[in-house]
Amino acid sequence: xxxxxxxxxxxxxxxxxxxxxxxxxxxxxxxxxxxxxxxxxxxxxxxxxxxxxxxxxxxxxxxxxxxxxxxxxxxxxxxxxxxxxxxxxxxxxxxxxxxxxxxxxxxxxxxxxxxxxxxxxxxxxxxxxxxxxxxxxxxxxxxxxxxxxxxxxxxxxxxxxxxxxxxxxxxxxxxxxxxxxxxxxxxxxxxxxxxxxxxxxxxxxxxxxxxxxxxxxxxxxxxxxxxxxxxxxxxxxxxxxxx
Numbered sequence: 140x141x142x143x144x145x146x147x148x149x150x151x152x153x154x155x156x157x158x159x160x161x162x163x164x165x166x167x168x169x170x171x172x173x174x175x176x177x178x179x180x181x182x183x184x185x186x187x188x189x190x191x192x193x194x195x196x197x198x199x200x201x202x203x204x205x206x207x208x209x210x211x212x213x214x215x216x217x218x219x220x221x222x223x224x225x226x227x228x229x230x231x232x233x234x235x236x237x238x239x240x241x242x243x244x245x246x247x248x249x250x251x252x253x254x255x256x257x258x259x260x261x262x263x264x265x266x267x268x269x270x271x272x273x274x275x276x277x278x279x280x281x282x283x284x285x286x287x288x289x290x291x292x293x294x295x296x297x298x299x300x301x302x303x304x305x306x307x308x309x310x311x312x313x314x315x316x317x318x319x320x321x322x323x324x325x326x327x328x329x330x331x332x333x334x335x336x337x338x339x340x341x342x343x344x345x346x347x348x349x350x351x352x353x354x355x356x357x358x359x360x361x362x363x364x365x366x367x368x369x370x371x372x373x374x375x376x377x378x379x380x381x382x
Contacts, residue, residue, distance in 0.1 A: 155197065161205060163236060170235045170261060171201055177257050178226040185249050187226035198349050204229030206345060207289065207314050207356050211237055214312040217286025220244055222274050222302060223293040227254050229316065230289065234267050239287070243269045244277055275370035278305040291316035294377060296328040300359060301376040304335045305369045307361040313337065315357040325357070330382055336363035 155168045163171070175196055178187050190196045211219070211233060217240075221230025224243040231254075234241035245251040251271035258267050270277050288303040288311070296315060303313040317324070325339075332338060340358040347354065370376075 155201065161208065161236070167235050170263075171232055173261060174227060174231050174235075174257060175201060177253075181253050182226075185253065187250065187253070195349075198347055199352065200226070200228045201232055202347055203291070203316070203352070203354065204232035205236060206347070206354055207316060208233070208236065210312070210314045210343070210356055210358050211239075211287060211289075214314065215286040215308070215310050217308065217311070218242065218284060219287040219289065220277070220285045220306055222288060222290040222299075224254065224269075225250060227257070229291050231257075231263075231267065233289065234263070238266065241267045242277075242281075242285070243267065244274055245269060245271060246273050247271075273373045274302045274306075275373050275376075278302070278370040281306065283308045286311045288313045289316070290314075292318065296321065296324040296357060297331050297380060297382075298376045300328055300331055300335050300337050301369065301371075301381065303359075304337055304361055304365050309361055309363075311361050312340070313357075313359040313361075315359075317355045317357055319353055319355075321355055321357065327380075327382065328359075332359065334366045334381065335369075336361055336365045338362050 155163060155171055179193065179196060182188055190199055207229065219239045220242045222244050224230045224245040227243060230241050230243045243254055245254060248271050251269050254269045258264050258269065282305050285306045286308055288306055290299050293299065299313060299315050337359045340360050343356045345354050346352065
């Protein structure tokens with residue numbers, strides 16, 4: 140297996156560099172490629188992704204995970220939490236490239252177990268860990284311990300603000316990956332942000348290398364503690380919005 144990888148690594152590195160449009164090392168390319176292969180293989184047993192074509196998966200998982208690198212790099216130094224990680228996107232690619240200590244939060248036990256296996260098999264446990272709990276439960280145990288919180292295709296912005304703020308340290312950033320138009324979500328989030336101690340920093344619109352897939356990277360920063368006690372009970376952020 141090692142010999143096969145050594146033969147394939149340069150091509151994988153070239154392909155990944157072209158697709159994600161960032162300069163990455165051979166080791167980073169190897170890990171990104173192995174993670175994608177692992178997800179696609181495990182997807183035959185448990186639903187991790189609806190994307191089965193490898194080239195599409197490179198764009199819609201690896202490239203999409205790394206498009207927020209500029210925002211992550213500008214965020215304060217410290218631990219990162221990826222909410223609702225699923226197959227490990229964007230958390231694992233971001234951890235591989237940025238070297239940040241990263242917690243993958245995935246409440247579905249089977250998915251969390253698969254993430255743990257990949258991390259152990261690739262000796263990434265010094266950098267990446269998995270929490271198989273609800274986001275609210277993690278916030279109760281690790282309040283204010285994260286400098287960055289990421290979320291991709293998880294929930295509307297108002298929900299993400301509520302879930303992220305108790306996890307973030309002061310000055311920490313929520314980096315949310317959104318698809319398409321988010322004006323209505325942003326309007327509601329704008330009404331909540333002061334209550335939640337979060338301020339809007341900015342957004343960046345982009346199109347992935349397929350020329351079709353649009354993304355908006357939304358960034359909020361914690362400037363104060365929330366005006367109400369958070370986190371609320373499990374599921375209330377989604378099912379009983381604050382406004």
